Amino acid sequence: MTNFNRSRLLLACLLLPAFLPAQVRPNPVKKLFPEGTVFHENISYAGDTLAKHLLDIYLPANTKPGMPLVIWVHGGAWLSNDKYADMGYMKNTINAILDNGFALASIDYRHSTQAVFPAQIQDCNQAIEFLYRQSEQYGFDRKNFFLMGFSAGGHLASLLGLAANNSMKEFTAPGSRVSFRIKGVVDFYGPADLTAMPMPAEDETGKDPITLLLGAPVVERPDLARKASPVSYVDPKDPPFLIIQGEKDMSVPNTQSRMLHSWLHLAGVKSDLIIVKDAPHYGEMFDAEKIRTAVTAFLKEHSANR
Secondary structure (H helix, E strand, O other): OOHHHHHHHHHHHHHHHHHOOOOOOOOOOHHHOOOOOEEEEEEEOOOOOOOOOEEEEEEOOOOOOOEEEEEEEOOOOOOOOOOOOOOOOOHHHHHHHHHOOOEEEEEOOOOOOOOOOOHHHHHHHHHHHHHHHOHHHHOEEEEEEEEEEEOHHHHHHHHHHHHHHHOOHHHOOOOOOOOOOEEEEEEEOOOOOHHHOOOOOHHHHHHOHHHHHHOOOOOOOHHHHHHOOHHHHOOOOOOOEEEEEEOOOOOOOOHHHHHHHHHHHHOOOOEEEEEEOOOOOOOHHHHOHHHHHHHHHHHHHOOOOO
């Protein structure tokens, strides 16, 4: 075999897993959910076989039509984790969501190592559009869709909620559309302004999550960083926000949450900000009763049928 053919074979082996039919694996967070939860798992939302184009739906026991829906967007620096991430340390919050009559859907999206931005926001929009169009089948109230995102997922949730009023066609996958409206966003420690995030050392640029997301360093493509920043799209018609971040977050400075909160306030958009004392970037401190109560109160307040 020639070196050229060996190289082609190696490349094919590396790329193949991304295009094989999604492998169904046991749900590692199933035990976190309340007894009687109805599970619909590994649903393809894009009509293809990509493993990152799957979502799970969790319906409360004794489901009935017209349930508001919370859409869970996982974190992982846009380059790791899946639709089960962040649930392990948020058990009580998950239970509170379902116990209060909300359905939950957790969506996956392509990593930056598979496709650069805006692929991630395209995937999220496509997943939510699928849920919107399947509302009757699963019993969702399509007028009551909420987003809840963590870290990179908080960034995507914020971007989804804020950019909807800006007719960003490149944020929609080819052949797809956006028919839904978001009623509210719960943002856990998501980057809000990528141009204001700490810059990596020059020799670390290739490993920087934001560089990998954009396909270029922020210092070289500030235009891309601005386009991918939620603060770029704040306007008076945006949905309400609940923003939660740790005081001692060493991954995303809490000035990011403060800045987003201020931009929303200046635009006249309802926004509540909670800085959790001594809390790091993520973990069980965000599942505390005080935070959980604020989250459920926010969801209830902004549900149209409550």
